[in-house]
Each structure stands twice: as C-alpha cells, then as structure tokens.
Amino acid sequence: MADALADERAFVGELVGDRPAAWDLAGELPVELLQKLGAKGILCAEVPAAFGGLGAGSLDNGELTAYVGGLCSSLRSIMTSQGIAAWTVRRFGDREQRRRLLADLTGGRLAAVAFSEPEAGSDLSAMRTRISPDGGGVVVDGRKKWVTGARYADLLVVLGRHGDGAAAVVVPADAPGVHVEPIAAPLGCRAGGHANVRLEGVRLPASSVLGGGGQPLSMLFTTALTYGRMSVAWGCVGIIRACLESATGHTKHRRQSGRPLAGHQLVAGQLADLLVAEQVSTRVCEHASRAWESGSPDLVIEAVLAKHVSAGHAARSAATAVQLLASAGAEDGHTAARAYRDAKLMEIIEGSNEICRLILADHALAGVD
Amino acid sequence: MTAEQAAEAAPISAQAVEEALLAFLAERIKTSVAVDQDLFGSGLVSSMFAMQLVVHLEEAYDIAIIGPELKLDNFRTVQAMTALVLRLSAARDG
Ligand SMILES: Cc1cc2nc3c(=O)[nH]c(=O)nc-3n(C[C@H](O)[C@H](O)[C@H](O)COP(=O)(O)OP(=O)(O)OC[C@H]3O[C@@H](n4cnc5c(N)ncnc54)[C@H](O)[C@@H]3O)c2cc1C
Numbered sequence: 001m002a003d004a005l006a007d008e009r010a011f012v013g014e015l016v017g018d019r020p021a022a023w024d025l026a027g028e029l030p031v032e033l034l035q036k037l038g039a040k041g042i043l044c045a046e047v048p049a050a051f052g053g054l055g056a057g058s059l060d061n062g063e064l065t066a067y068v069g070g071l072c073s074s075l076r077s078i079m080t081s082q083g084i085a086a087w088t089v090r091r092f093g094d095r096e097q098r099r100r101l102l103a104d105l106t107g108g109r110l111a112a113v114a115f116s117e118p119e120a121g122s123d124l125s126a127m128r129t130r131i132s133p134d135g136g137g138v139v140v141d142g143r144k145k146w147v148t149g150a151r152y153a154d155l156l157v158v159l160g161r162h163g164d165g166a167a168a169v170v171v172p173a174d175a176p177g178v179h180v181e182p183i184a185a186p187l188g189c190r191a192g193g194h195a196n197v198r199l200e201g202v203r204l205p206a207s208s209v210l211g212g213g214g215q216p217l218s219m220l221f222t223t224a225l226t227y228g229r230m231s232v233a234w235g236c237v238g239i240i241r242a243c244l245e246s247a248t249g250h251t252k253h254r255r256q257s258g259r260p261l262a263g264h265q266l267v268a269g270q271l272a273d274l275l276v277a278e279q280v281s282t283r284v285c286e287h288a289s290r291a292w293e294s295g296s297p298d299l300v301i302e303a304v305l306a307k308h309v310s311a312g313h314a315a316r317s318a319a320t321a322v323q324l325l326a327s328a329g330a331e332d333g334h335t336a337a338r339a340y341r342d343a344k345l346m347e348i349i350e351g352s353n354e355i356c357r358l359i360l361a362d363h364a365l366a367g368v369d
Numbered sequence: 370m371t372a373e374q375a376a377e378a379a380p381i382s383a384q385a386v387e388e389a390l391l392a393f394l395a396e397r398i399k400t401s402v403a404v405d406q407d408l409f410g411s412g413l414v415s416s417m418f419a420m421q422l423v424v425h426l427e428e429a430y431d432i433a434i435i436g437p438e439l440k441l442d443n444f445r446t447v448q449a450m451t452a453l454v455l456r457l458s459a460a461r462d463g
Pocket of ligand 1: 146148
C-alpha cells in the first residue's frame with residue numbers, strides 16, 4: 001500500500017471522523033472542510049509541486065481516493081470533480097492559465113465540471129452549449145445538468161462548442177447570468193452538491209477559455225472523463241473496502257441459530273465474494289494507474305475497464321453488505337445503506353455500464369481484421 | 370522505422386513521422402488514410418482515439434502537447450500532426 005500520502009490521509013481521517021452519516025442525512029457537506037482539504041492540495045493531489053500541488057502519482061492518488069471513497073462517496077465525488085478540473089487545466093490551459101488556476105485549485109478554491117446537458121447525456125457529441133466571441137471576450141449560453149459540487153463551487157469548468165470545435169471555459173460561479181439550481185434529493189452521494197446550471201449570456205474575458213479553445217470536442221471530453229474514470233474507479237474500491245469491513249465485522253460477532261453469522265456457509269460464501277470484488281477492483285485500478293503513470297495510449301481504455309469493473313463490483317458488493325447486515329445496515333446514513341445508494345450511481349456516471357461496454361466491445365473488435 | 374526509433378534518430382524527418390503516423394492509424398483504426406484526409410470531419414476518429422492519438426505522439430516523440438497546441442487544426446490530418454511533432458521536437462531540442 002502506498003505511504004506517499006500518509007499525512008494527507010491522516011489529515012482527512014481527522015477532519016472527517018464519523019460525520020459522513022450526518023452529512024448524508026443532511027444532504028450537505030461543510031464547505032469550510034472542503035476548502036481546508038482544497039488548500040492542502042488533497043482534492044486534486046496529482047497537481048505537480050511546481051504549481052502548488054502535492055505532485056502525487058496516479059497510484060498514490062488512487063489509494064487516497066479509495067480511502068476517501070470508503071469514508072464518504074459525497075466527499076470523494078467532490079475530489080473527483082476538483083481533480084478533473086485541475087487535469088483539464090493542466091492539459092488544455094496555456095502557461096498563464098495553468099499557473100493561475102492550478103494555484104486556485106490547490107489554494108482552497110473549489111471547482112465543478114459541467115459536461116452533461118438535457119439533450120446530451122451519454123451522447124456528449126450532442127452538446128449545445130456555445131462559447132461565442134463577444135467583443136474582445138466570450139459569451140457563454142447553455143444548460144448543464146447534474147453538475148457534482150456546483151453548489152459549493154467557486155469555479156465551473158464548462159465544456160461547449162467553440163467555432164467548429166469545442167472549448168472548456170472557466171466560469172466564476174458568481175458571474176452574472178450563472179444560475180445554480182441544486183438538485184433537491186439525489187438518490188446517492190447525497191451531500192455531493194449536485195446542481196443544474198443555466199448559463200445565460202455569461203460574459204467573460206478571453207483568458208477564461210482554456211488554451212484559447214478550438215479543440216476537438218471528443219478530445220476535450222475524453223481527456224476530462226478519463227481522469228474522472230480513474231477517480232471514480234478508485235472511489236469504488238473504497239466503497240467495496242467499506243462494505244467488506246462492515247460485513248466481516250458484523251457477521252463475525254452477531255450470532256444466530258447458535259453460531260456467528262459468518263459460521264453459516266451461505267453467509268461465508270458472500271464474504272468470499274466481497275473479498276474477490278475488493279481484490280479484483282484494486283488490481284484493475286492499479287493496472288490502469290500504471291498505464292496512466294507510464295503515459296501509454298492504452299490508459300484511455302484501461303480507465304474505462306477499471307471504472308466499469310469497479311463500479312459493477314461496488315454496486316454488487318453494496319447489495320451484499322446490506323443483505324448481510326440486514327436490519328443493522330438498513331438505516332439511512334449507515335455505511336452499507338450509503339454504499340447501496342452511492343454505488344448504484346457509479347454505474348451511471350463517467351460512462352454508464354452500457355457506454356463502457358460499448359467502448360470495450362469496440363476495443364475488442366478493433367483487433368479483428 | 371517505428372515511431373520510437375524515429376524519436377532516437379535526430380533530427381526526425383517529416384517523411385518518417387508521416388509514415389509512422391500512417392502505420393499507427395492503420396493499426397488502430399484499421400483504415401488506410403491519405404496524409405491530407407480530414408480525420409475528424411470524416412468520423413474516422415472515435416472520442417477514445419482522439420485522446421489516444423495525443424498520448425501516443427507524446428510518448429513516441431518525447432514531447433508535451435498541451436494548452437494551445439491541442440487545437441483541432443493541429444490534429445485534423447496526418448500532415449498537420451506531422452508539422453506539430455516536428456515543431457515541438459525542434460522547440461524541445463533547440
Ligand atoms: C451522481 C451523479 C453525478 C453526476 N455528476 C456530473 C458532473 O459533475 N458533471 C456533469 O456534466 N454531469 C454529471 N452527471 C450526469 C451524468 O454524466 C449523466 O447522468 C450520464 O452521462 C448519463 O446521461 P443521462 O443521465 O442523460 O442518461 P441517458 O444518456 O439518457 O441514458 C439513459 C440510459 O440509456 C442508456 N444508453 C444511452 N445511450 C445508449 C446507447 N447508445 N447504447 C446503449 N445504452 C444507452 C444509458 O446507459 C442509461 O442506462 C452526474 C450524474 C450523476 C447520477
């Protein structure tokens with residue numbers, strides 16, 4: 001296990017404590033806590049030290065993400081968004097934008113990333129949001145859906161059409177024309193601060209457009225999503241670990257029919273399934289992180305594979321954990337109950353099960369003449 | 370000559386980069402393309418492949434393609450990508 005971010009892990013553990021259950025019930029994270037984590041660089045740990053970040057590798061940040069995911073998927077989802085924002089700035093921003101925005105993102109300012117639209121969910125090529133020239137600057141018009149963390153964000157990284165290509169524009173959440181409408185009661189990651197965002201004639205300086213824009217839309221969203229997939233995949237490893245810990249702890253001590261639950265073979269079999277899920281998901285995430293660290297073009301497909309495998313295992317493991325804890329895990333706020341709701345949504349975001357399978361099938365077919 | 374070998378033998382020639390790129394495209398998208406063919410306009414490049422292309426060029430030629438260099442115009446054709454690789458390698462070595 002990686003020790004590189006041990007101090008950061010301890011810092012998160014200390015700050016979070018036993019509060020995730022209450023955050024889940026209240027549907028809100030304390031924004032000061034997010035700012036504190038942000039100011040330590042923990043929410044986007046892969047930002048290089050030269051830009052004020054922790055300079056973590058993908059494996060170390062993955063283990064940190066799994067740790068946070070095991071505590072609270074809402075908090076982990078904020079980490080995913082901040083990480084995507086930082087990665088997008090690193091890839092697409094010019095020199096000045098990288099310096100300025102990465103300092104913001106490791107200095108306590110919070111970011112959310114807006115891809116999805118009412119007419120563009122799985123099919124992001126149907127995106128309609130427009131970033132148009134306006135005097136010396138740009139004007140942004142569009143509607144975005146289900147933006148994680150938008151409620152807490154200072155900055156919204158918005159993807160849209162730009163000329164005959166696309167661009168990512170960094171929009172201050174308090175700019176005139178930005179309307180953030182929180183989603184009242186999400187099924188899972190309840191404290192993730194999801195919101196629909198309307199952008200109506202939002203005027204911004206040209207320096208808000210990352211790298212001046214004009215990127216291929218597909219390159220822009222795949223680059224951003226690939227980081228998101230790595231982060232969600234590792235977050236799911238955390239969910240599975242929390243389920244395994246909760247289920248083994250419970251079934252070892254609670255007795256029914258004269259023996260510990262774990263002494264019944266039907267129960268023991270499910271504990272084995274949880275262990276398999278944890279190991280398989282960890283390994284596939286490690287594999288993807290190594291591809292990421294070595295800069296191999298295969299990292300794009302490995303990230304999809306890791307996300308798909310881990311999200312599926314997390315959803316099944318969470319159902320297993322609720323089954324094994326039964327009434328003890330059936331109360332909202334409980335680790336198993338949260339995992340059950342949170343993990344289901346992991347099968348939807350950053351490429352749903354179906355979209356991941358289509359991509360993987362394409363990949364399988366690509367090798368056939 | 371593979372792209373990796375091309376990167377070793379400085380200075381790299383436009384022809385070598387073009388040939389390596391055509392081979393990479395043929396292998397990955399199972400289509401032979403012309404050097405001036407619009408890859409994005411013709412739907413040949415999937416969203417996955419768009420990013421793989423960038424990472425491939427960075428790895429093969431030891432260059433960083435970031436910020437304003439990631440414009441559609443730099444990736445539209447094999448010729449455009451070749452020019453990008455030559456320019457960034459020259460900047461790195463110069
Ligand atoms: C918890 C959560 C957090 C989110 N955070 C963000 C965020 O931060 N930023 C953001 O921009 N968006 C965010 N989203 C939105 C998310 O990206 C979309 O929900 C997702 O892309 C799916 O789009 P959709 O909901 O419109 O479903 P649809 O695209 O309408 O899909 C509905 C169903 O049809 C299936 N389907 C669709 N197309 C195909 C196809 N071609 N073949 C087979 N099956 C298909 C899907 O897999 C799915 O099962 C979030 C969503 C959730 C639930």
